[in-house]
Amino acid sequence: MNGDYKMANINRKKGVIAILTGGGDVPGLNPAIRAVTIRAIREGYQVIGIRHGWEGIIEMIPDKAADNTEHYQVLTEEIVNKVGRTGGTFLHTSRTRPSHIPRDNVPGHLQNRYNNEINDLTPEVLKNLDFLGVDYLIPIGGDDTLSYGVRLHQEGVRIVAIPKTMDNDVPGTDYCIGFSTCVTRTISMTNSLRTSAGSHERFLVLEVFGRYAGFTAMLPAMAGASNRCVIPEYKFNVELLTELLAQDRFKNPSRYSVVLVSEGAMFEGGEMIFKEARTDMYGHKKLGGIGDLVSSELRERAAKHNKGKPIDIINQKLGYLVRCGDPDAIDSIVPMAYGNLALDLILGKIHGRLVVLKNGRYDNMPIEVVVSSKKIVNVQEHYDVERLRPQYKSFEMKPLFIMTS
Secondary structure, three states: OOHHHHHHOOOOOOEEEEEEEOOOOOOOHHHHHHHHHHHHHHOOEEEEEEOOHHHHHHHOOOOOOOOOOOOEEEOOHHHHHHHOOOOOOOOOOOOOOOOOEEHHHOOHHHOOOOOOOEEOOHHHHHHHHHHHOOOEEEEEEOHHHHHHHHHHHHOOOOEEEEEEOOOOOOOOOOOOEOHHHHHHHHHHHHHHHHHHHHHHOOEEEEEEOOOOOOHHHHHHHHOOOOOEEEOOOOOEOHHHHHHHHHHHHHHOOOOOEEEEEEOOOOEOOOOOOEEEEEEOOOOOEEEOOHHHHHHHHHHHHHHHHOOOOOOOEEEEEOHHHHOOOOOOOHHHHHHHHHHHHHHHHHHOOOOOEEEEEEOOEEEEEEHHHHHOOOOOOOHHHHEEOOOOEEOOOOOOOOOOOOOOO
């Protein structure tokens, strides 16, 4: 029995809700899917999981005779209960942008109709959502994934969006699913690496994800995981960084010091470092490599701040280690709440909204907030540019994660 046959036999009491995950995986996606599915089924809705994010909806063939099992599945309580406590996304994900599909990425069954260098497949998305009988669509993603949700909202699709990204940079919300686990893992792994740094009396340089926002470096540093951090929002002087780390190392009885380097950090007078020139469908180049360059510069400059003696480096990219595995407590609780918030809106026949945490309270905002601005660290308020570390002041009435509003 294929997915289309099941759909044809659905007892649709209230309608059909579709859910998808887009962009990078994080812990907390499966708990969100579970929360949406269980609440929706109990409220009388059918729930469809779109597989592989926006890619699944353009790859689908709107014909009941076609095999679309790779592109969507009907979700049940049994299915989501099995995966609801695990990391990643069992629906899989992609970085597809249906409005900007390169010719080589156009699905085979559509190539005779879409043969421009860049193609807008939104008409096919709308057709396939209609084929599935979708009444409401819940995309879970970062600002890229949700920006296309804004496009579908403008096309008349009933959208209720859930923010997800370990970078915590979706505008309009203090919190995105995946951020807490990322911070927790960064602190834990940094502390684990201290034993090696101390044993060899070295500088410990750790490059962390974060793209254009420095939250994933700032919060662990603020919690004491590192002596210094460098972030995309402020171009740093590497000579100053070397001097500060040398001072930190000298003050430490174990003779080591730690710096967290955001992948988007930039040297004074320099630009962001990219692994490759190729861009994804959202126009982003893959960041990476700044940790290697920082390590090289520190190695060359350290002796002058250490009585002429060189200081060696431990250089480590934390990378996917902070976004894999099971969610922590916050990334188990918040996705549950976000999923139920989404259903509250749907039951009230409200759409075109983004569920959010704002000032410690769950709420919702117009989905257009996703594309209205960029969410980055406020350097003047939160970053000490002379000491290359977070500011420790003015905590009263701040949100849980202090600088993320």
